[in-house]
Amino acid sequence: MEKQEFTITAYTENHVGLLHRITIIFTKRKINIESLTTSESEMEGVHRFTIAVTETEEQVQKVVKQIEKHVEVLKAGYYKKKEVVQQELALYKIPTESLTNGLEVERIVREHNARFLTIERDFVVIEKSGYKRETKALFDELRPFGINEFVRSGRIAVARQQHGLGHDVEEMLMAEA
Amino acid sequence: MGTLEATETKNKTAPSAPERIKGSEAIVRILLEEGVDTAFGYPGGAIMPVYDALYDHQEKIKHVLARHEQGAIHAAQGYARASGKVGVCLATSGPGATNLITGIADAQIDSTPVVCITGQVAASLLGSDAFQETDVIGISMPVTKWNYQVTSAAEIPEALSKAFYIARSGRPGPVVVDITKNAQFEEFDFEYKKTTHIRSYVPVPKLDMEKVKEAAEAIDNAKRPYILFGQGVILGNAEKEFKTFIEKTGIPSAWTIMGLSALETDHPLNVGMLGMHGNYGPNLLTNECDVLIAIGMRFDDRVTGNLDKYAKQAKVIHLEIDPAEIDKNVPADIPVLGDAKESLIELTKLVKPNSHEEWLQRFRDCDAMEQEKVIKEELNPNTEILSMGEVVRIINEKTQGDAIIVTDVGQHQMVACRYSKFTKSKSNITSGGLGTMGFGLPAGIGAALGAPDRTVISIVGDGGLQMTIQELATIYQTKPKVKVLLLNNEFLGMVRQWQQLFFDKRYSSTEMINPDFQTLAKGFYIPTNKVTERENLEAAIEEFIDYDGAYFLEVMVGKENNVFPMVPSGSGVAEIRLE
Ligand SMILES: Cc1ncc(C[n+]2csc(CCOP(=O)(O)OP(=O)(O)O)c2C)c(N)n1
Numbered sequence: 001m002e003k004q005e006f007t008i009t010a011y012t013e014n015h016v017g018l019l020h021r022i023t024i025i026f027t028k029r030k031i032n033i034e035s036l037t038t039s040e041s042e043m044e045g046v047h048r049f050t051i052a053v054t055e056t057e058e059q060v061q062k063v064v065k066q067i068e069k070h071v072e073v074l075k076a077g078y079y080k081k082k083e084v085v086q087q088e089l090a091l092y093k094i095p096t097e098s099l100t101n102g103l104e105v106e107r108i109v110r111e112h113n114a115r116f117l118t119i120e121r122d123f124v125v126i127e128k129s130g131y132k133r134e135t136k137a138l139f140d141e142l143r144p145f146g147i148n149e150f151v152r153s154g155r156i157a158v159a160r161q162q163h164g165l166g167h168d169v170e171e172m173l174m175a176e177a
Numbered sequence: 178m179g180t181l182e183a184t185e186t187k188n189k190t191a192p193s194a195p196e197r198i199k200g201s202e203a204i205v206r207i208l209l210e211e212g213v214d215t216a217f218g219y220p221g222g223a224i225m226p227v228y229d230a231l232y233d234h235q236e237k238i239k240h241v242l243a244r245h246e247q248g249a250i251h252a253a254q255g256y257a258r259a260s261g262k263v264g265v266c267l268a269t270s271g272p273g274a275t276n277l278i279t280g281i282a283d284a285q286i287d288s289t290p291v292v293c294i295t296g297q298v299a300a301s302l303l304g305s306d307a308f309q310e311t312d313v314i315g316i317s318m319p320v321t322k323w324n325y326q327v328t329s330a331a332e333i334p335e336a337l338s339k340a341f342y343i344a345r346s347g348r349p350g351p352v353v354v355d356i357t358k359n360a361q362f363e364e365f366d367f368e369y370k371k372t373t374h375i376r377s378y379v380p381v382p383k384l385d386m387e388k389v390k391e392a393a394e395a396i397d398n399a400k401r402p403y404i405l406f407g408q409g410v411i412l413g414n415a416e417k418e419f420k421t422f423i424e425k426t427g428i429p430s431a432w433t434i435m436g437l438s439a440l441e442t443d444h445p446l447n448v449g450m451l452g453m454h455g456n457y458g459p460n461l462l463t464n465e466c467d468v469l470i471a472i473g474m475r476f477d478d479r480v481t482g483n484l485d486k487y488a489k490q491a492k493v494i495h496l497e498i499d500p501a502e503i504d505k506n507v508p509a510d511i512p513v514l515g516d517a518k519e520s521l522i523e524l525t526k527l528v529k530p531n532s533h534e535e536w537l538q539r540f541r542d543c544d545a546m547e548q549e550k551v552i553k554e555e556l557n558p559n560t561e562i563l564s565m566g567e568v569v570r571i572i573n574e575k576t577q578g579d580a581i582i583v584t585d586v587g588q589h590q591m592v593a594c595r596y597s598k599f600t601k602s603k604s605n606i607t608s609g610g611l612g613t614m615g616f617g618l619p620a621g622i623g624a625a626l627g628a629p630d631r632t633v634i635s636i637v638g639d640g641g642l643q644m645t646i647q648e649l650a651t652i653y654q655t656k657p658k659v660k661v662l663l664l665n666n667e668f669l670g671m672v673r674q675w676q677q678l679f680f681d682k683r684y685s686s687t688e689m690i691n692p693d694f695q696t697l698a699k700g701f702y703i704p705t706n707k708v709t710e711r712e713n714l715e716a717a718i719e720e721f722i723d724y725d726g727a728y729f730l731e732v733m734v735g736k737e738n739n740v741f742p743m744v745p746s747g748s749g750v751a752e753i754r755l756e
Binding site for chain 2: 061068072
């Protein structure tokens with residue numbers, strides 16, 4: 001089976017240590033986590049993990065079952081690339097002087113659908129969200145102007161259907177009440 | 178740690194009235210509420226308040242002082258597996274807790290319910306590299322079903338109540354509750370409610386009757402159905418339902434090492450043991466059945482051998498409580514998720530009565546071959562050299578299969594598991610998944626305390642015995658009636674066997690220059706005997722078993738005997754070698 005991009009989602013309790021418990025599952029199988037984001041979810045008191053990996057579907061299925069097996073995990077699942085709407089956020093810091101030598105940077109920023117977050121005396125910060133390849137493309141174009149700092153967030157994603165995994169969790173919690 | 182309240186628990190049992198007591202006293206009261214009468218452990222600074230509280234409850238909770246924390250946890254495991262109750266283990270912070278890890282890992286892979294309570298440095302010192310501080314939560318996380326650090330007394334009731342519930346429910350396993358010293362000292366208003374539910378945890382998946390129907394149909398249509406059963410039958414208290422099921426369907430059934438004793442050895446449908454050193458027919462015929470019915474077993478690689486050559490022809494039905502086991506190693510055509518007992522009851526209702534005489538005969542023919550090529554000589558050797566098998570045969574004759582057989586790891590383990598006769602469930606206690614040398618002696622102590630009315634025989638090798646030999650002192654102090662049988666081949670036998678077969682007989686660091694075990698046993702004040710000649714063997718075993726109390730028996734067996742049959746690693750099950 002071929003490796004491809006997957007987004008793993010887990011709805012969990014908000015407990016200290018759970019992050020470690022979940023990453024152990026990947027470490028044990030020597031699977032590289034490309035990015036991992038934890039945040040609140042649409043449900044009060046329910047947390048959400050979003051994990052990006054490139055793996056075989058079979059391996060992803062096994063990992064998801066191991067995640068869901070944990071006492072404090074409500075539900076876990078995975079999506080293929082086409083099954084999610086996903087974004088990553090990138091920040092680029094470049095010297096302000098690169099703006100004063102012509103309109104080149106402004107043109108690049110516009111063309112990439114990016115924006116200036118802040119313009120200071122010595123530096124400016126540009127923000128761009130999108131797929132990794134898009135934030136990477138902007139990086140490559142800005143590089144000649146000198147990038148002082150660059151950071152990209154983990155992937156966040158929602159299911160490309162009205163009711164994703166969270167719907168099951170909601171039903172689970174309703175049944176509880 | 179996060180708040181416990183985030184996990185709502187619905188509690189059905191009536192709460193006790195609040196009372197102002199110390200955290201340490203609360204811990205002991207909770208043990209009593211959970212029905213604990215025996216705990217295993219070792220004291221130290223960070224757990225001292227709990228030991229102090231135990232002092233007040235000595236008539237109700239017997240504390241077994243081991244000689245090493247590894248001994249304590251293996252004893253708790255043996256206790257749990259012999260009694261079916263949760264084993265409880267106490268240790269101090271730092272080295273006390275880290276010494277538990279091997280046993281926790283063993284309990285995790287063999288699904289044994291154990292609650293470990295570890296002391297921890299005061300909450301104010303956490304993260305400061307304080308004296309005897311280790312990150313017990315971090316270290317134990319990969320090998321526990323659940324763990325939790327308590328930093329204030331108020332958290333103790335809910336944390337421990339969840340610990341017991343999680344350890345024993347669903348697929349059982351070990352949990353660790355790490356309790357800082359300040360929490361043990363603090364006073365608080367104590368109330369206790371047993372946990373009966375955790376919203377994010379589904380211990381037993383709901384049985385899907387459609388799957389049961391599908392399974393029943395496949396079983397009814399099978400020409401050569403074959404059952405593999407594991408510890409799930411024992412853990413699910415489903416021995417009776419299992420027997421009813423196989424008797425109605427007439428299907429030949431083989432046990433995994435962890436499934437041993439779930440059915441009586443002599444049952445006509447019990448065809449023997451699976452695995453690398455299992456029986457010939459059960460391995461060979463795995464690749465000839467048309468429907469493979471796995472019940473409460475997890476297709477360990479020692480059972481399947483090379484997966485590419487494993488039961489490719491068969492339709493696989495998998496009855497299992499843990500969804501993560503489905504399709505993990507062997508894809509299931511019909512997964513039946515649920516509790517073993519309930520699944521078997523429903524399945525038995527739907528299947529038609531049947532018999533498979535011709536197919537069963539294939540197993541008998543294989544058995545005849547194995548008898549001829551391996552078993553006859555192992556049980557009644559034609560040489561002067563004593564074999565492990567003949568020792569086990571005589572034990573069978575003396576106990577009539579009534580004993581609990583505990584083993585360590587190695588050749589003696591394989592021989593004991595192959596040849597021991599069982600008539601009652603929960604009678605085989607061995608380190609199956611982890612293969613932990615040093616398990617046998619302490620687990621035997623725990624088993625003898627967990628099943629005081631039964632004869633408990635702990636069979637160990639000279640290598641494994643020396644990993645936890647100090648527990649002989651625990652026997653002297655606590656007086657469990659455990660019988661320790663040392664099968665001494667003066668080698669790390671199992672490794673030597675591999676060196677002989679696969680490494681050109683290059684016996685690298687496997688010969689044991691041993692101490693005098695007789696003097697040692699005497700030093701621990703345990704009645705002892707040693708057999709070197711066949712003519713003394715039977716009488717010695719008789720005395721060993723009949724003696725009212727612990728006893729140490731050493732039998733000098735062949736130095737270079739091998740265990741057969743064998744599925745060499747990397748081979749398929751059908752490539753099993755008889756010699
Ligand atoms: C803690 C641990 N260390 C190493 C091993 C590897 N190992 C498996 S069997 C074995 C030999 C056991 O020798 P002994 O206890 O004398 O039993 P025998 O095989 O001779 O019956 C060894 C070293 C193990 N299983 N556990």
